[in-house]
Ligand SMILES: NC(=O)C1=CN([C@@H]2O[C@H](COP(=O)(O)OP(=O)(O)OC[C@H]3O[C@@H](n4cnc5c(N)ncnc54)[C@H](OP(=O)(O)O)[C@@H]3O)[C@@H](O)[C@H]2O)C=CC1
């Protein structure tokens with residue numbers, strides 16, 4: 001299969017490099033100049049696994065404006081706030097027969113992708129794998145090969161032949177894909193997960209393992225999960241997990257799978273960048289408000305993260 005990764009940061013590289021290893025043709029598109037220039041200069045991207053075995057993997061990398069490839073499927077992995085701009089810069093090479101696949105965190109991307117791709121060509125999911133971009137041209141895949149899991153669903157909730165081929169390729173690349181026919185329920189499960197883990201680890205500058213080891217963590221997680229589910233259920237989302245299963249997932253992924261990982265939101269804050277909080281906790285707040293429900297803790301946390309972003313901006317200017 002032929003893939004083009006759009007947004008070749010940490011996760012774009014993880015999906016692209018492993019699909020390339022599994023025998024697919026993969027191109028990478030990214031607008032971040034230092035990153036693209038570094039990969040061109042060194043002849044690829046340096047890939048480590050859990051900070052070890054750093055090696056160079058050759059990749060074909062392009063700026064949006066110069067790209068002319070014709071893949072079967074695009075894989076989108078920008079940050080939520082970058083997507084609209086990146087899509088506009090890439091629009092010249094999108095064709096009506098091509099598929100769009102993404103496992104970005106948060107919500108907001110679906111509507112933007114539907115401006116460029118037909119509903120029957122859109123497949124979205126979630127990835128329970130941790131990846132860190134150490135800097136331009138240098139990525140670290142956290143966790144043993146094949147250890148992570150992911151869910152995906154068609155926007156139409158009707159898998160076609162292409163979807164099954166995509167699942168087979170993701171399986172060969174050891175992403176452990178699970179195809180569902182519940183689009184919003186699948187995506188919202190990860191939003192709820194991230195609204196707990198990403199946000200709290202960012203605010204308290206701690207790893208997922210440190211958070212989950214705190215004796216009050218279950219009570220905190222449960223409060224956020226309950227509010228999130230109350231908002232989702234009012235909006236008619238059929239959640240794929242029960243509230244208890246969601247809490248179990250927070251604990252398993254934090255304690256067993258990735259205890260040493262600082263979630264991607266922490267990495268953004270730490271690097272003085274904007275976070276995706278408006279698309280995670282903020283999204284849940286808006287969803288609740290549509291139905292007269294106030295997800296108070298999520299609203300408070302959204303403000304807290306924005307306050308911390310402001311402080312980081314001041315720190316950067318010093
Ligand atoms: N990382 C992870 O473990 C996971 C991430 N996700 C999700 O995947 C999507 C893509 O995230 P991810 O792959 O982490 O994105 P990255 O942070 O790796 O890259 C996205 C963009 O951020 C900017 N950037 C990244 N690193 C730096 C740096 N050191 N200095 C300056 N700018 C930098 C660049 O764009 P620019 O210069 O324009 O800012 C880059 O193109 C998001 O929705 C995320 O939530 C989902 C599961 C796990």
Ligand SMILES: CC(C)(CO)C(=O)C(=O)O
Nearest residue numbers: 128129130253263264265
């Ligand atoms: C926590 C994690 C890795 C999911 O496992 C994630 O989604 C992130 O870091 O943003």
